[in-house]
Structures are given as C-alpha cells and as structure tokens.
Amino acid sequence: MSTRILGIDPGFDRLGVCVLEKEGAAETLLFSTCIITSKKDSFEARLASIATELTVILKKYAPTELAIEKLFLANNQRTVMNVSEARGVLLYICHINGLSVHEYSPPQIKVAVTGYGKATKNDIALIVPKILKEPLDAKLLDDELDAIAIALTHSAHRKMNSWK
C-alpha cells in the first residue's frame, strides 16, 4: 500500500511544499513547489493565499500525512511569530483535510537525511537526489529542498516505527 506524505517547510513570505509517495521502500517525489506570497498584500491576505494554494495541492494529490518542521526561536522574534502564525494556518488546513500531523526538529531532519545532526544545506542538497534516485531540478529553491528533506525524514521515521 502506498502513502502520500506532504512535506512543508513553514514560512509566510515563502514556504516549501512537496508531496512524496512512499510505496514499500521506494520513495518518489510527485510534486514540489515554493508558495510565495505578495509583500503588497496585508498579512492576513497572505495567510489566506497560503491556505488557498495549499488546499489546491491537497485536493490534487490527496496526501494523508503531514511532515512539518518544528520552529525554534531565532534572532528575529517578529519573524518567528509571523512564521508561527502561518504555521497555525497550515496545521489547521491540513487537519480539516484529514491529514495526520508529524513534527520534526531541524537536527532530526539533518540526522534522518544525512546521518549527521550538523549537516549543511549543501550536504542535504547532495544527498536528497541519491535517496530519491533522481536528479533534483536545478532551479529548486532552498525552501523546496527543505520540504523534501522533511518529507524524507517522516518517511524514515515511519520505517523505524514499522520495525517496532
């Protein structure tokens, strides 16, 4: 039986989204994108446009599990609050569309993908295509790559849980 995992690297300005299909040991990237909201819109209109774009993806690909990054406080506290606000909308939209929610911290994602908790973006960019057994689009944005890494992390954790 196959499972579709929605990977999200949360943000309000730009957020990475992907859908990963897992069938047995095989992991296939069905789709990835970067949702970008307009700085000209009000913050609440940007939240609504994220919700609308995400809903279209959910209807089209019908993933059943969400893998999303846990946030940690960074230097810019206002940004963290705005990303959290967007993250709330993402969790809400996924929940009302029946997805289960699975959260992973940045070190968990690095360990799952590269085996090393302090891996760099470059390490991840090198390893992800090897896991997927396909080259990544050269135009892939950072947030999109992060979303794929998060989906792969959840896929790896599902494997571990199935061993129990």
Next chain:
Amino acid sequence: MSTRILGIDPGFDRLGVCVLEKEGAAETLLFSTCIITSKKDSFEARLASIATELTVILKKYAPTELAIEKLFLANNQRTVMNVSEARGVLLYICHINGLSVHEYSPPQIKVAVTGYGKATKNDIALIVPKILKEPLDAKLLDDELDAIAIALTHSAHRKMNSWK
C-alpha cells in the same frame, strides 16, 4: 450607521472573544465568551475547534472589524509560538469572512481604556463597566474582559480617526 467590532484576546488554551456594537457614541456589548479548547485534543484539533467556534460567532453577529491584541515575546517562548499559531488561524478565519484587521499592543489597550499605559487588570475591570454603562457579569473571565478592552480600544481609535 452602526458598526460591529469583534474583540479577540488571542490564545490556544483559552481565548476571549466579544462583539461590541458601536452606534454613534454609544457602545453596547452584544456578546462575550471565552473559547476553551480541550487539553486532550491534539494541537491541530484545538486550532480547528477555535476556527469552528469563531465561525459560528461570525455568522451569528456579523461583525465587520476585528480588533486583536499584538503579541510580545514573554518568558515562555513555546507558549508564544503556540499562541501565534492560534492567532494565525484567527486572522485567517476573520479575513475570509470579510473582517478588516486592526492590531493593538497591550500598552495601547491600557492607554485607550484607562488613560494610563501601566494600568493593572483591576484598573481595567473597574473602568470597562463605566465605559459600557452597564455592570459586567461577575463570572466574566480575564480573557473575556481583555477582549472587551481590545474592542473598546479599536472603538476609541475609530473615533480618533474620524476626527481627522
């Protein structure tokens, strides 16, 4: 012409909500409540129950303007992130229901209601019934009182703006 203001003191565990009707100089409290979510539910289910309860209130009272408290980082950063996530859902639901969004900081609320930026909860509890010209329900919860204070703040700012 009358205007209905939705006042919200944001939270994910408990949040205060009120609807204030403003007709000329008269301010009438039409409704207030405290939405409480169950600790037994997942966080995303709690977000969804907030959205559902808020939507019922919006349909019933049809406010057109949201007045909501701006968050500042407190000691418990995890709580701030969770409150921000709930706040994102509140902004989203209000936006898709056509409300304009107006944000006020705690000092702005204190000044608008009591004339003093360092007013206490007690000061606010004493002054709000005088502004509304009606006693407050003795069982009113803190969050509900805060929601009323936020709605009154927006009402006062609307007055100021209409003088321009």
